[in-house]
Amino acid sequence: MKKLILSLAFAMVAGSALAQAAGATRGSAAPSANVTGPRAVTPTYTMGRYQAANEGGKTLEPGNPLQQRAARELTAEAGVTCDQTTAGVVKESVKGGKRTVSYEVACKDDFGWIVSKSGDTVSAYDCLALAASEKAAKGKLATCRLAANIGSIAGVATLASKAGLTCKPTNAAYLGGGGDPPISRYEALCEGGGGYIIDAPQPKSKAGLQAMSCARAKASGAAVCALKPEKG
Secondary structure, three states, X not given: OEEEEEEOOOEEEEEOOOOOOOOOOOOOOOXXXXXXXXXXXXXXXXXXXXXXXXXXXXXXXXXXXXXXXXXXXHHHHOOOOOOEEEEEEEEEEEEOOEEEEEEEEEEOOOOOEEEEEEOOEEEEEEHHHHHHHHHHXXXXXXXXXXXXXXXXXXXXXXXXXXXXXXXXXXEEEEEEEEOOOOEEEEEEEEOOOOEEEEEEEOOOOOOOOEEEEHHHHHHHOOOOOOOOOOOO
């Protein structure tokens, strides 16, 4: 059993190893069902000013130019590919001589992220994953609050395009993550009603990008899609 972190650097849950097929795309072997989903956790990054802003439903204000540059540098250090459009400070503190800083970043046509560094430890979590963990924790966790990141599924749309799928996502969900090398799993509901399960490498992971239609995933017993088209 391997432990994986599901939200910002402060919570860990147990997950099983997931075999990866490097470079697989549409029509590839079924993604393994052995993925741990979001769980209720209590990370300390929800404390203080950011928690108050989040609970009040307010958006996070973009940082000043120096903070924007620091966020860009930390995002790169975390192994996240991001054409940064804006960033804001989530948390910054020094305790026992150890500095902890977290930024939320918005990326052009891609996932938003919260990146964090505590001492020498760097971590990154995409906004869709954090939203799923917050839902599992029944509203007790902070989520991404930059205006550009709220409700965005641009990251899954980008993954679908990279996987060569003829899918314009109208809705998306984070299903969990884990494995060795580690992946994050998403469901994409496509315009017209079809859907896919997409396994994407986490930052710095050597896993390959994989995708499979919901129908094929269900038939193979690997995963079941849950998103449904909205009734018009």
